[in-house]
Amino acid sequence: MKGLFLFLGLLCVSVSRNDAQERLQVFVIPHSHMDVGWVYTVQESMHAYASNVYTTVVEELSRVKDRKFIAVEQEFFRLWWDTTASQWHKKQVRQLLQEGRLEFIIGGQVMHDEAVTDIDDAILQLTEGHGFLYETFGVRPHFSWHVDPFGASATTPVLFALAGFDAHLISRIDYDLKDDMQKNKKLQFVWRGSSSLGRTQDIFTHTMDQYSYCTPSYLPFSNRSGFYWNGVAMFPDPPKDGVYPNMSLPVTKDTLEPYAQTMVKNIKQRAQWFQTNHVLWPWGCDKQFYNASVQFTNMDVLMNYINKHSEEFGVTVQYATLKDYFQAVHQSNLSWEVRGSQDFLPYSTEPFQAWTGFYASRNVLKGVARRASSLLHSAESLFVRYRIRYPDGPVQKEWALDKLKALRWAVSEVQHHDGITGTESPKVADMYMDHLTQSMMSVEELLAAMFLLPQDLAISSANTESKEPSSDLEQHIIVYNPLAWNITTYINVSVKYPMALVSDDNGLAVPAQIQPSAESVADYDLFIVVELGGLQYRKYLIQFPQSKCNKGSSCGLTHAARVVTFETRNVSKWKKTGRRLLPVLNECYKLLFDQETNLLHSITDRFEKRKVRIRxxxxxxxxxxxxxxxxxxxxxxxxxxxxxxxxxxxxxxxxxxxxxxxxxxxxxxxxxxxxxxxxxxxxxxxxxxxxxxxxxxxxxxxxxxxxxxxxxxxxxxxxxxxxxxxxxxxxxxxxxxxxxxxxxxxxxxxxxxxxxxxxxxxxxxxxxxxxxxxxxxxxxxxxxxxxxxxxxxxxxxxxxxxxxxxxxxxxxxxxxxxxxxxxxxxxxxxxxxxxxxxxxxHRPVVLPIDKPQRPWIVRERWDGPTVQPVVLPPNLHLQYLSIPGWCYGPSHVQHLQNLNLGGEGKPEKDFDRVLLRITHLFEEGEDPVLAKPTTINLKEVMQGLGEVKTVQERSLTGTWDISDLQRWNWRTTENTENSSSFTHVTTDFSVTISPKQIRTFFIYFK
Ligand SMILES: [Zn+2]
Structure with a gap:
């Protein structure tokens, strides 16, 4: 059998080689670009079209064997799957996936922006979508489809390579550069996005041609657009009669030939820009395929006609997924040019259209998105800490996971290329903000619950009459350090009184400073020096004495510092400047402020003894x-x-x-x-x-x-x-x-x-x-x-x-x-x-505790000895520590078997699996000491949390056991040595992490 297949295979290849000289092989890829939130909210979009896309596509694919579709963003799909899809639809989806006719591309919660997103959040949103796909279908996406982000970052190809992708696809790059690449057939290349990781994480990258991801809609024989037979989506409600605006002329015996001519002409134009005879022909655009029936019934006829006249047209067309296309290009076995770590930013569409405004649009949303991300980061690691220490603690694990999941969803959602970019309409910006702030409040509730430890609960119910000082003269806070490094820093707490006494959980006085608030006349800023180990939290008590202390400074009382006000200076009166300079000093710098302008004049670096003028x-x-x-x-x-x-x-x-x-x-x-x-x-x-x-x-x-x-x-x-x-x-x-x-x-x-x-x-x-x-x-x-x-x-x-x-x-x-x-x-x-x-x-998390039920100072160390620090070397960062709560085991084979059983014997949510991600901060050669491969022992590092039982290394989003992951190898014109510095975790849990590596592990604790 094997021999026969090989023979047939050779036959096919030889036919297509002959064919290839004249005939173009066209991959018509049906898709719908569904912005998670841009002009309309998620809810409005689901109602007007998004839900119908999945319902009708699944139905139409089930009807005719040749039809295919790629599904990109997961947010709409998940909402459809959870709220709309019938059992029949669900069964069909599984079937279509198995047949390779429905394909999940990217698989992230959204198609994330590449310019203004933080790497942690890009990974989070990808992990969020991949976790769902793998858990539900056992599917792991292999290709990207980054058709709409405004410019392309060099970090994205690295992340997709680390997630196990075989090829990457981008579209929006600078217009004159794209033009140049088109002319020189350089739209495709192998991208080594990280100079330190180089070849180990490179990825074949396809840049879409000038038509980008929408089907060219101009028809010479009609004043209507073409190839959009379902027309344009209507808001707020789909039309009752099913008639949408701008529906393309139907394919009839009169329009068939002109349609075919138009399509073939476009295909031939595009073929000139690529090195192989394969043409990627995206069929779709924004909000398309909500009526997949009218789309496919017209296109079926058109494609059949072209194939029937394939010889005279010189093309063959087929419905395809992205995999079909990339597989064909890969099999061409050409050698591709290598691109280094340069990105494609900024992005301009025309000489006066520089898309650089969105870097700063909606500053508030950009700020809240990052704050939410850092809160999530803290809450995740605290939940890990809590679960290991109190597996049967009073904080219900499902309740906790729901809160974390809501925040994961909100932080993922806003990474959309019309989310954090600030390019959405005001009501959609409000939607993102609502989702973020609500889930942040909910997670703060979780933090409060986790800090209210079992012993406190017992006492709070038994002893409600404690002799506490009036609660507004006393404030209790918990401060958590979410970094796996020991830190000394100051925190700022807003208070109502001009005097304060701060002590730590050992009852010792803590250095503090108080002063009238810069923001509000009624408040004071209290700065407290905190010393915390990695992933450690401590409790602090702030008291507000109503009278000054007699013992002078020995009682540790801090009172409001003096504000020195300078005379206002008018720009019109600036003459000679730099004559009256006022120093502000610390151990590292001498800052000089110019009293004639009230501006900064210079900073002297006291280590290097070098003065730099700065205004x-x-x-x-x-x-x-x-x-x-x-x-x-x-x-x-x-x-x-x-x-x-x-x-x-x-x-x-x-x-x-x-x-x-x-x-x-x-x-x-x-x-x-x-x-x-x-x-x-x-x-x-x-x-x-x-x-x-x-x-x-x-x-x-x-x-x-x-x-x-x-x-x-x-x-x-x-x-x-x-x-x-x-x-x-x-x-x-x-x-x-x-x-x-x-x-x-x-x-x-x-x-x-x-x-x-x-x-x-x-x-x-x-x-x-x-x-x-x-x-x-x-x-x-x-x-x-x-x-x-x-x-x-x-x-x-x-x-x-x-x-x-x-x-x-x-x-x-x-x-x-x-x-x-x-x-x-x-x-x-x-x-x-x-x-x-x-x-x-990741500044320390400061959490006020409402009403402590008993005095806690002096008598005992509050949970002190058990909160052991977790500390990494300064060049390694603990990027993520979380309990994902996924319902799948670490074995892929076992997981697929469970899925095939149709949910029977399906594993419960795993509350014991910890996802750990560590990243090396330095580029190769950046520092003589810190930019070196660094070996740590995970068991030793993690002992502050508990005793490590097993460690398994995974792909970036957790779906692959790293030892099973084999990505496609693409030939390059450059003969570079494969200097892979990758070493696996040893049996005694040691791992060596090299510059810029991002390593992801599943860890189980005893
Ligand atoms: Zn978009």
């Missing part, structure tokens, strides 16, 4: 809102019609010198006579800390908004560094990319903007100035030594399309983004900034 202030771009007078700015697009202008006329300053932090407050007034300031900048300089990562960061928060309409606000940092307008920005917090300034004929300002997710820096030979970020922004270096961050945008324009969909970005919110500024030698910064960015993203 920081706010500038604004004036956007054009009238399409008739020039290019506009909107949700997506940033068009700098003019250079930015200074956004203020005068500056006020206050300094609060302190023992923990010195705070500098600057207020910027639009007009000299204004009573209220337009922008504010609060800089906190940590004092008295030797830890360089703390001492070397200047914590800045900015207040702005509501902006005036059609203003785009930037924070500009102007320095004496000779960077030649070169800036380094990150791809999703994973890797840094060098961006040299490019001069264009038009639109140079906008086209030199890049996304900044966690970090951007400029440098010269001696110094590097880095900005670390807790949410995404746009960033550029437009002048020597300059770095500007776009923090907020408020726009309105009269373009019909924008108005019709309410996509003008009239965002009147007040925003308070935070950046940490760090200055040092390039080498020192390289060792600190990656870790620093994670310190910022």
């Amino acid at each position: 920081q202030d706010f500038w604004e771009y004036e956007a054009n809102g009238d399409v008739h007078t020039g290019p506009i700015s909107d949700n997506y697009i940033f068009t700098a019609n003019e250079l930015a202008v200074l956004a203020y006329k005068s500056v006020a300053m206050q300094i609060i010198p302190g023992k923990i932090i010195s705070e500098v407050r600057q207020y910027f007034y639009r007009e000299e006579s204004d009573k209220n300031y337009t922008y504010s900048m609060i800089t906190r300089v940590p004092v008295g800390f030797k830890d360089r990562i703390l001492c070397q960061r200047l914590d800045q928060s900015y207040g702005m908004g509501p902006l005036v309409v059609n203003k785009e606000a930037v924070l500009r940092t102007t320095t004496s560094l000779s960077n030649n307008r070169t800036i380094y920005t990150d791809n999703n917090g994973y890797q840094m990319l060098k961006r040299e300034y490019k001069q264009y004929i038009n639109n140079s300002v906008s086209r030199n903007y890049y996304p900044m997710v966690r970090e951007a820096y400029i440098e010269d030979d001696s110094s590097r100035l880095a900005l670390l970020s807790e949410r995404a922004h746009g960033v550029a270096s437009l002048g020597q030594g300059q770095m500007e961050v776009m923090l907020h945008r408020r726009l309105w324009n009269n373009q019909e399309w924008n108005l019709g969909y309410n996509l003008t970005l009239n965002d009147s919110s007040v925003v308070q983004p935070v950046l940490w500024m760090m200055l040092g030698s390039p080498a020192a910064m390289a060792t600190l900034s990656q870790q620093g960015a994670l310190y910022l993203q």
Whole structure:
């Protein structure tokens, strides 16, 4: 039998080889691009079309054997599966999957944005979708279909390779670059997205041609569009009579030939841009296939006709999945050019259409999405800790998992390319915000429940009459460090009293500082120094004595620090500057503020003894809102019609010198006579800390908004560094990319903007100035030594399309983004900034506890000895520690058997399996010590949680046992050695993690 198949196979190959010379093989891939939330909410979309897509596609595929379909985003599919699909539909889906006629592509919860998403969240949303698909169908996606994200990051191909994908597909890249690639048949290549991982995680990448993912709709014989026989989806309700607007002319005996001619002509045009005779012909577009019947019945006839006249047309057409297409290209066995770690950002569609505005659109949503992500990260690891320590504890595991799942869903959902990008309509932005904030509140409830430990519960029910001081004169907080590193830092608690006494869970006084709040007149900011081991939490007591203590400083009481106010300075009166400089010092820096301008003047790096001139202030771009007078700015697009202008006329300053932090407050007034300031900048300089990562960061928060309409606000940092307008920005917090300034004929300002997710820096030979970020922004270096961050945008324009969909970005919110500024030698910064960015993203979780039922100080160490730290070396980051709660075992064969049994004997949710992900922070060669492969023993590292029983290494999203994972090998024109530094976990649980590796494990504890 084997021999016979081989013979037939050879025969087929020889026929197609002959054929291939003249005949094109066309893969018609039916698909629907379903934005999870863009103009309409998820609920509206489900009702108007999304649900019908899956219902009718499943029915139509079941009807005719040749038909195929690819399903991309999981959110709609999951909603359909859980709420609409009948048992018959479900059975059909399983059947179609088995036949390879329905194929899940990407498999993430959404098609995530690539510019402004953090790597952790991109992985989360992929894991979320993959977990569902694998659990439900035993299916593991092999291909990506990133057709709509606005530009392409070099991190994405790495993630897809790590998830086990065989090929990647992108579409939106810069127009002139795509043009060039088309002409030179270079749309396909092998992408080595990470310079450190190189060949081990490279992936074949297909760039869609100029027609992108929608079917070309122009018909020479009709004034209606073509190939969209079901028309355009209607909102809010589908039409009762089934007649939708813009339905294409039906395929009849009159239109058949012209339809065929049009399609073949398009196929032939596109074939010229590729090296093989295979043509990928996406059939579909946004919100298509809600009436799959009318779609397929027309297309069936058309395709049959073309195939019948295949010889004269020179093409054969077939319905295909993406696998069919990639398999054919792979079998061509050509050698492909290699692309390194360059990305495809920024993205422009035309000379004046630079899609760099969305890096900064909807700052609030971008901030909340990242806060939600970091809360989830904390809650997941705490739940692991809780489950291991109290397997039968009072926090019900299903209840806890539901809360975690809701937050996983919300954080995944907002990663959509019209979610976190800020390119959605206001009501959809509200939807994302609601889902995030509700599930965050719910997870905070879970945290509170987990901290209320069994012994506390027992006492709270038995002893309700404790002699507590009045509760508002006492505040109890728990502080959790979600990082697997020991940290010393300060936290900020908002309080109502000007005096406070802080003690830790050993009853010892803790250094603290109190001062009038920068934000609210009625409140005080209390800064508390916390020392926490990795994944450790501690309890702190804050008391508010009503009288001053007689014993002076020995009683540990801190009272409100003095605010020194400086005279407001008007820009018009600036003459000579730099004569009256006021120092603010800490162990790492000397900052000088200029009393003649009230602006920062310079920072001296005390380690390197190098002084760098630095000025920081706010500038604004004036956007054009009238399409008739020039290019506009909107949700997506940033068009700098003019250079930015200074956004203020005068500056006020206050300094609060302190023992923990010195705070500098600057207020910027639009007009000299204004009573209220337009922008504010609060800089906190940590004092008295030797830890360089703390001492070397200047914590800045900015207040702005509501902006005036059609203003785009930037924070500009102007320095004496000779960077030649070169800036380094990150791809999703994973890797840094060098961006040299490019001069264009038009639109140079906008086209030199890049996304900044966690970090951007400029440098010269001696110094590097880095900005670390807790949410995404746009960033550029437009002048020597300059770095500007776009923090907020408020726009309105009269373009019909924008108005019709309410996509003008009239965002009147007040925003308070935070950046940490760090200055040092390039080498020192390289060792600190990656870790620093994670310190910022995962600041300690501070949780107030309501009413403690008994005094807890002195008598005992509150759960102290059992909360052992979990500590990794400084170059390794504990990226994720979670109990996914999936219903499948670690054996693939067993899992498929269980599924085939139709749910009988199906495993329960596994509450004992822990998913651990560790990532190496450094690039090869980045640091002489830290950028080396690092060996850890997982049993030793994890002993703070419990005793490790078994460890199994998995693919990125957990679905593959790493030893079973074999990806397609693609030949390249480059002869590179396979310098794989991959080593498996040893039997004694040791593992060596090399630069930029991301390793995922299933761990069971005893
Ligand atoms: Zn889209």
